[in-house]
Each structure stands twice: as C-alpha cells, then as structure tokens.
Amino acid sequence: MIVATWNVNSLRARWPRVRQWLTLRSPDVVLLQExxxxxxxxxxxxxxxLGYEAAHYGQGQWNGVAIASRVGLDDVARGFGxxxxxxxxxxxxxxxxxxxxxxVPNGRALDDPHYQYKLAWLAALRDYLAGRDRTRHVIVxxxxxxxxxxxxxxxxxALAGSTHVSEPERAALRxxxxxxxxxxxxxxxxxxxxxxxxxxxxxxxxxxWGLRIDLLLVDTALAALARTASVDRDARKGEKxxxxxxxxxxxxxxxxxx
DNA sequence: ATGTCACAGTCCCTGTGA
Numbered sequence: 001m002i003v004a005t006w007n008v009n010s011l012r013a014r015w016p017r018v019r020q021w022l023t024l025r026s027p028d029v030v031l032l033q034e035x036x037x038x039x040x041x042x043x044x045x046x047x048x049x050l051g052y053e054a055a056h057y058g059q060g061q062w063n064g065v066a067i068a069s070r071v072g073l074d075d076v077a078r079g080f081g082x083x084x085x086x087x088x089x090x091x092x093x094x095x096x097x098x099x100x101x102x103x104v105p106n107g108r109a110l111d112d113p114h115y116q117y118k119l120a121w122l123a124a125l126r127d128y129l130a131g132r133d134r135t136r137h138v139i140v141x142x143x144x145x146x147x148x149x150x151x152x153x154x155x156x157x158a159l160a161g162s163t164h165v166s167e168p169e170r171a172a173l174r175x176x177x178x179x180x181x182x183x184x185x186x187x188x189x190x191x192x193x194x195x196x197x198x199x200x201x202x203x204x205x206x207x208x209w210g211l212r213i214d215l216l217l218v219d220t221a222l223a224a225l226a227r228t229a230s231v232d233r234d235a236r237k238g239e240k241x242x243x244x245x246x247x248x249x250x251x252x253x254x255x256x257x258x
Numbered sequence: 259a260t261g262t263c264a265c266a267g268t269c270c271c272t273g274t275g276a
Contacts, residue, residue, distance in 0.1 A: 009263075009264075009276080010263090010264055010265080012264090012265095013263085013264060013265095034276090036264075036265070060265095061264095061265055061266065061275095062265085062275075106275080106276060108275080108276085145276095158259085199260080199262080199276090200261095200262035200263055200276090201260050201261055201262050201263090202259065202260060202261050202262085203261075204260095204262095209259095240263090243262085243263075243276080
C-alpha cells in the first residue's frame with residue numbers, strides 16, 4: 001500500500017499538478033494540506049474520476065486538509081474535537097489503517113502569539129494520539145512545520161532564532177513521537193537530509209536551501225512493514241509547483257494476492 | 259538573505275500569510 005502526504009499550497013491553483021501526479025505515482029492514499037478552499041468547491045468529482053474517494057475539512061482562504069483514498073475511506077473525523085477554529089486535521093480509516101492528515105501552525109516568529117498556538121496545537125496532537133485505538137495501525141502525515149533535527153536544515157546556523165528549528169518545537173514533536181509513532185523517512189534513511197520544502201524566493205530549490213518539515217509518522221509495528229519511504233523531489237520542479245514536495249511510503253500491507 | 263506565490267478585497271494594485 002502506497003501512502004503519500006503533500007502540502008499543495010492551494011488545491012485550486014495546484015489541481016493540474018495534483019491530477020498529473022496522482023496518475024504518475026498512483027498512491028493508494030494521499031494526505032493533502034493547505035487546500036485553501038471550502039468543502040463546497042472541493043473537487044470531489046474530479047478525484048472520483050481518478051478512482052479516489054475523498055474527505056475534506058476546509059475553511060476557505062487558509063488551511064484546509066484532505067484525505068483521498070482508493071482503498072476505502074471510513075469513520076471520517078474533523079479536528080481534535082476541541083474548540084480549534086482552524087481546519088488543520090482530518091482522520092479516516094483506509095484499508096484498516098487509521099490515517100491522519102495534519103497541517104501544524106507555522107508559528108510565524110518565536111515572539112508571535114501564533115508560536116504559542118503552534119506549541120499548544122502540537123500538545124493537542126500528542127494528546128489526540130495518546131488516546132488512539134491501539135488495535136489499529138496509524139499513519140500521521142502532513143506538514144509539521146518543524147525540522148526535527150539539524151540534518152533536516154540546509155544551514156542550521158542561518159536558521160538560529162527562527163521558527164521550525166527551535167528547541168520547544170522539536171521537543172513538542174518528540175512528545176508526539178513518544179506516543180508510539182516513528183518518523184519513517186528518517187528511520188529508513190538515517191543520513192540523508194531529504195528536504196521537503198524550499199522557499200519560492202531566491203532560487204532556494206536550485207540552491208538546495210530546503211528543510212525537511214513534511215513527515216510520515218507511523219506506529220512502530222507498521223514501520224517494520226515499510227519497504228520504502230522517500231521524498232518525490234521531481235514534484236517540486238516544473239510549471240507552477242507547490243513549495244512542498246510529496247513524501248511517499250510503500251507498506252507490505254493490504255495487497256490482495258501478495 | 260528575502261529575488262515568489264496565492265488569496266481576498268481595496269478589485270489590475272495592495273496587504274497578508276507562508
């Protein structure tokens with residue numbers, strides 16, 4: 001089973017690229033972030049034409065998360081069930097696996113109130129995962145807006161004092177992982193930077209100025225079933241790309257005859 | 259470091275967020 005996560009930075013602007021990519025890579029399940037649209041305009045029919053059932057938690061101009069699956073989509077849940085007004089988390093069960101698509105707040109700056117919201121949101125995610133059904137596998141994927149370690153940054157010294165690399169954010173991410181989920185790309189590729197995001201400005205992509213902030217966190221038992229996990233850098237190239245590349249993984253799971 | 263992109267409203271430019 002192939003599972004991917006991708007921050008598309010507006011599904012309206014990105015739909016031609018997303019459609020092309022779904023046809024090229026044929027993931028079984030894809031987690032999307034920053035759809036930036038309401039549920040009313042989400043392209044459910046276009047996904048269906050490609051063989052995907054989809055669930056969307058949209059807000060409008062900002063945020064918005066979705067899950068598209070061609071292996072079933074059941075028990076959809078939106079948000080943490082608290083009073084968070086922003087559309088940043090959606091969950092569903094696909095082929096028996098609990099799948100969660102997350103868009104963690106950016107934080108903006110260490111002294112901005114949004115940074116405290118980011119830390120609180122990560123704490124809420126930790127609590128949400130701590131209370132999960134342990135009889136099912138879980139995949140928590142998305143844009144975490146945290147580079148877990150210095151290897152995940154093109155230049156750690158240049159980023160000192162910025163969001164995405166601060167110790168409180170990294171500690172909050174480790175607390176999420178301590179509920180029993182593991183950063184799959186890092187597990188399979190301990191020494192590769194594997195950036196997932198490059199700023200649109202300054203030719204950052206071609207200069208290699210990237211961060212690894214998009215993650216697939218999976219339960220330990222499922223991690224052991226992973227055949228591959230990687231970043232699809234090619235999706236960051238070409239016409240009108242998102243500023244994020246998809247992260248993909250293949251699990252020896254749920255294949256008929258295999 | 260800040261050379262871009264996408265959005266909405268102020269609506270063909272500007273402010274905001276990333």
